[in-house]
Amino acid sequence: MAKKQTILTFQRKAQYLADGGSKCPFCGSDEIEGGHMEVDGTTTWQEVTCLKCDESWQDIYQLSDVEPVAPAKDEKIAKFFVMDSNGDTHEYKTETAAVEAILDDFAEAGDNPVDEVWCENADGHKIMLGVNWKATLTPI
Secondary structure (H helix, E strand, O other), X not given: OOOOOOOOOHHHHHHHHHOOOOOOOOOOOOOEEEEEEXXXXXXXXXXXXXXXXXXXXXXXXXXXXXXXOOOXXXXXXXXXXXXXXXXXXEXXXXXXXXXXXXXXXXXXXOOOOEEEEXXXXXXXOEEEEEEOOOOXXXXX
């Protein structure tokens, strides 16, 4: 007799994604095991199996960010700058400090108080940055 497959409902799929793919979307068990990843062009997927209920599914991945493996010596970032909507420029020693300041300004103002964000390497080379919805700094 063939195994009856459980239906992957919209609610189960949404919960699986909200849990970061850490629990079976069929039974909720955290006893899941992923196979090798396969890539075809811009699509990457991985078959995942639940060790408790024996259901299988595919996790599908998409590119969400890019970071350098290691910055070149002359590109080591020395300073971060944020220009607010009043035209005032604020300097920070780390990306974390700049992001925290931006988040504080967003929370305080209720809208986007930032006009420009950039960093400079040790040679003074300016790299313009954008602020995405996750409040991480990204080259533009």
